[in-house]
Amino acid sequence: SAVISQKPSRDICQRGTSLTIQCQVDSQVTMMFWYRQQPGQSLTLIATANQGSEATYESGFVIDKFPISRPNLTFSTLTVSNMSPEDSSIYLCSVLRETQYFGPGTRLLVL
């Protein structure tokens, strides 16, 4: 298994601002992922965070909007930039061991 923490757990932000979400895992992992879950919806993969290289984004998600850092094998950040109310979602990081384990999520509300 994996112990994953995320900060902040929730936030309320004004439109036009940016928020950086942190994800910390208890031991080294190669693959980390960031997902978005819009209200009442399922999870959608935003990007794969690769250590030492650029993140790999899924269709519909771009680096300018969701820049990702992966400075080491236990940590990653996702920034939601220039936020609008449509960005209100739960953002979850996950790591791959024998399967994917998820963090507790960051609940974001954009006013």
Added chain:
Amino acid sequence: SQQGEEDPQALSIQEGENATMNCSYKTSINNLQWYRQNSGRGLVHLILIRSNEREKHSGRLRVTLDTSKKSSSLLITASRAADTASYFCATSGANSKLTFGKGITLSVRP
């Protein structure tokens, strides 16, 4: 588009009854997983079944996989109020990326 499609979308049962949830998918997979989510919190991994497996058990959970029909089922036996949650199936291919279904909302009445 979503890979997995669960049915029913919502299920309400009495405590002690069994709950059966189904998931269908469209493309070939390496494995299929079921997750639980309580009240919009993080996902809890329940069980993984590989494409060469047909059935798997874990406690009160039983998962089946039929690759010819591209479908899976999750059975929760002797349900409890604490089983009330949203359940998602997720498929994984060679790249380890997960594609989630829309989810099933299970309500277990005390």
